[in-house]
Amino acid sequence: MKKVTNKSLLKVDRLVKHFPITKGIFRKKVGSVKAVDGISFEIKERETLGLVGESGCGKSTTGRLILQLLPATAGKVFFKDHELNSIGSADLRKQRLQMQMIFQDPQDSLNPRMTVGSIISEPMIEHQRLDRLQRHERVEQLLNSVGLDPKVTNRYPHEFSGGQRQRIGIARALALSPDFIVCDEPIAALDVSIQAQVINLLEDLQEEFGLTYLFISHDLSMIRHIASRVAVMYLGRIVELASSQELYSRPVHPYTKALLSAVPLHDPVLEKKRKRIILIGDVPSPANPPSGCHFSTRCPVAENNCFKTAPEWREISSGHNVACHLV
Amino acid sequence: MLSQTSILKVENIVTRFRTQEGQVHAVNGISFDLKKGELLGVVGESGSGKSVTMMSLLKLLPMPPAEIVSGEANFDGHDLLKMDLEELRKIRGGKIGFIFQDPMTSLNPVLTIEYQLIEPMREHLGMNRSDARRRAIELLEMVGIPEAKNRINDFPHHFSGGMRQRVMIAIALACNPQILIADEPTTALDVTIQAQILEIIKRLRKELGMAIIWITHDLGVVAGMADRVAVMYGGNIVEEAPVFELYSNPKHPYTQGLLKTLPNMKGKRAERLESINGQPPSLHQKPVSCSFAPRCSKTMERCRQENPALLSRENNHKVACWWNPN
Numbered sequence: 117m118k119k120v121t122n123k124s125l126l127k128v129d130r131l132v133k134h135f136p137i138t139k140g141i142f143r144k145k146v147g148s149v150k151a152v153d154g155i156s157f158e159i160k161e162r163e164t165l166g167l168v169g170e171s172g173c174g175k176s177t178t179g180r181l182i183l184q185l186l187p188a189t190a191g192k193v194f195f196k197d198h199e200l201n202s203i204g205s206a207d208l209r210k211q212r213l214q215m216q217m218i219f220q221d222p223q224d225s226l227n228p229r230m231t232v233g234s235i236i237s238e239p240m241i242e243h244q245r246l247d248r249l250q251r252h253e254r255v256e257q258l259l260n261s262v263g264l265d266p267k268v269t270n271r272y273p274h275e276f277s278g279g280q281r282q283r284i285g286i287a288r289a290l291a292l293s294p295d296f297i298v299c300d301e302p303i304a305a306l307d308v309s310i311q312a313q314v315i316n317l318l319e320d321l322q323e324e325f326g327l328t329y330l331f332i333s334h335d336l337s338m339i340r341h342i343a344s345r346v347a348v349m350y351l352g353r354i355v356e357l358a359s360s361q362e363l364y365s366r367p368v369h370p371y372t373k374a375l376l377s378a379v380p381l382h383d384p385v386l387e388k389k390r391k392r393i394i395l396i397g398d399v400p401s402p403a404n405p406p407s408g409c410h411f412s413t414r415c416p417v418a419e420n421n422c423f424k425t426a427p428e429w430r431e432i433s434s435g436h437n438v439a440c441h442l443v
Numbered sequence: 444m445l446s447q448t449s450i451l452k453v454e455n456i457v458t459r460f461r462t463q464e465g466q467v468h469a470v471n472g473i474s475f476d477l478k479k480g481e482l483l484g485v486v487g488e489s490g491s492g493k494s495v496t497m498m499s500l501l502k503l504l505p506m507p508p509a510e511i512v513s514g515e516a517n518f519d520g521h522d523l524l525k526m527d528l529e530e531l532r533k534i535r536g537g538k539i540g541f542i543f544q545d546p547m548t549s550l551n552p553v554l555t556i557e558y559q560l561i562e563p564m565r566e567h568l569g570m571n572r573s574d575a576r577r578r579a580i581e582l583l584e585m586v587g588i589p590e591a592k593n594r595i596n597d598f599p600h601h602f603s604g605g606m607r608q609r610v611m612i613a614i615a616l617a618c619n620p621q622i623l624i625a626d627e628p629t630t631a632l633d634v635t636i637q638a639q640i641l642e643i644i645k646r647l648r649k650e651l652g653m654a655i656i657w658i659t660h661d662l663g664v665v666a667g668m669a670d671r672v673a674v675m676y677g678g679n680i681v682e683e684a685p686v687f688e689l690y691s692n693p694k695h696p697y698t699q700g701l702l703k704t705l706p707n708m709k710g711k712r713a714e715r716l717e718s719i720n721g722q723p724p725s726l727h728q729k730p731v732s733c734s735f736a737p738r739c740s741k742t743m744e745r746c747r748q749e750n751p752a753l754l755s756r757e758n759n760h761k762v763a764c765w766w767n768p769n
Contacts, residue, residue, distance in 0.1 A: 170633035170634065170635065170636075171633055277722045277723070279722065280722070307488040307489055307660070307723060308488060308660060308662075308701060308704060308705070309488060309700065309701060309704060309718070309719040309723070310722075310723075311704070312704035312716040312717065312718035312719070313718045313719075313720075315716055316715060316716055316718055319715070334633065334634070336634070336708070337705065337706045337707065337708050338706055340706060340707075340708060340712065341706035341707075341712060341713065341716060360712070361712075364708065364709075374635060375634060375635060376708070377638075378634040378635045378637065378638035379634055379663065379708055380637075380641075380661065380663030380664045380666065380667050381663055381666060381667070381708055381709075382662040382663045382666050382690070382702065382705050383666055383690060384666040384667065384686045384687050384690050385687065385690075385691075386709075387663075387666045387667035388667070392638055392642070394638055394639055394642055395635045395638075395639070398603045398605055398606070398636065399633075
């Protein structure tokens with residue numbers, strides 16, 4: 117198995133992001149979309165933390181906040197003891213070398229007018245002092261590690277299939293030998309038979325280079341496979357966080373339970389037997405989240421208190437945190 | 444509960460696209476039949492031809508570039524592919540309903556839900572406005588839209604994705620279709636919303652008894668819904684069997700590989716996912732060999748020379764593969 121150390125690599129402390137809603141020609145602020153509403157967690161060295169939730173729950177925003185691609189409204193992000201929100205831009209630039217991102221859609225995240233070689237070497241030109249030959253060598257080496265033919269450096273992204281393009285995106289993320297990578301739905305746009313290839317590649321690279329991942333996805337079965345710990349998000353807040361094994365075998369938050377029960381199993385015998393928890397209604401708008409527990413409006417077991425006060429984030433057993441009044 | 448009479452019998456459909464880069468062989472001779480009241484799951488990855496096949500049936504493809512080269516589709520004693528557009532129009536949205544993947548783009552944004560629901564009923568069933576409106580409200584209630592009476596005058600953008608897909612289902616069911624073709628109806632939705640829609644379809648199927656063709660890439664959705672499953676690859680059906688048989692005893696190497704690549708939700712976590720090597724086929728070449736051969740672990744000389752036909756084996760199982768373990 118993976119060698120997860122107990123040292124924490126990244127720590128997120130009560131992170132908040134509110135996007136303003138403006139109106140009129142003076143762009144007066146009339147409200148805010150509470151995309152991320154006070155979340156805290158940490159990621160240990162060489163582990164994979166899975167972040168799951170439905171669309172609009174704030175999981176991608178969280179990834180961008182961590183990499184400082186978006187300024188946070190409040191809260192702190194610590195990376196290797198540096199507080200990223202307060203360090204100067206020159207220092208942040210240095211830290212950025214060690215933190216990279218893999219995007220969902222390899223179609224949109226690669227410049228169609230750049231060759232594969234220049235896409236992968238661009239971060240090196242920006243951040244490292246390598247000459248042409250050294251860069252070329254490094255590009256070939258990277259292409260090799262992501263399982264592409266090193267001879268493709270002069271070709272353009274459109275000449276590749278979706279899975280191969282995602283490999284190019286991974287090679288680019290690895291160019292500066294980072295320690296930490298945010299994988300934002302890296303397999304969502306790929307076909308089923310290609311997904312496993314990319315997941316295996318990510319696991320191999322983690323092993324080889326000692327990488328730490330924040331793996332953002334809505335695919336619960338893939339998260340179960342790749343993540344060592346899993347955080348479940350709902351409407352801007354983390355509702356439950358536990359080791360992957362614990363979360364899938366003993367979920368305690370009513371939302372986690374419903375979410376897990378909604379995943380179709382690829383086994384007709386189990387499917388016929390199982391009882392689904394069907395949630396009523398849609399996810400409320402993050403511009404106007406319910407008071408108290410955000411899940412209260414759809415929760416099958418909500419009580420009076422749930423509609424009034426937000427539940428505390430607490431540990432119920434070692435490494436298993438949950439935010440629910442009824443647990 | 445299933446009857447044995449076919450309601451739709453499709454024979455050897457071949458559809459091609461003419462593009463600047465040459466011909467694309469999207470569908471290469473597909474045959475299947477659909478029984479009364481049955482739910483047939485059609486599974487395949489993008490580009491396997493599953494949507495093009497179903498759209499060919501009703502000539503919903505832009506022609507040109509698409510061209511239906513050959514085939515027959517017998518429905519109700521007539522060949523759909525020989526009908527002219529005037530006749531087809533009576534069937535589309537009437538006896539055969541269609542639900543598309545993306546409820547964002549398949550509803551007209553400038554017309555109210557009421558208008559879009561009532562139009563097919565007035566057109567196909569000759570209902571007057573007030574009767575149709577009454578039935579429209581019933582339909583919206585049936586698919587679980589709260590306060591249907593008030594919401595019927597809303598525009599599509601007033602609804603969330605899940606609600607819009609419910610409206611699409613209501614429109615497709617408006618004229619009591621005998622066949623409902625659902626093209627990835629839950630792919631754009633979140634899992635908890637998908638679970639709601641699946642429940643609705645299961646219930647309506649029992650109440651209305653129509654036959655359904657369910658196109659999807661999600662082997663999980665099909666496992667819980669379908670009676671029979673057809674697996675497509677490179678424009679061919681490579682395997683077809685009753686749902687329990689297919690999942691417990693997959694015979695085509697592609698189906699076997701596909702089921703193995705999926706991570707489990709229960710039981711022990713696999714150390715490593717099994718994967719199918721290689722890339723999906725380019726459809727520019729003529730299908731003269733098995734299109735899965737370059738990725739298959741069982742490839743033999745014959746696979747590269749001849750495309751296997753879909754042949755029956757025991758337990759209503761059909762497989763298109765030269766390799767036979769027995």
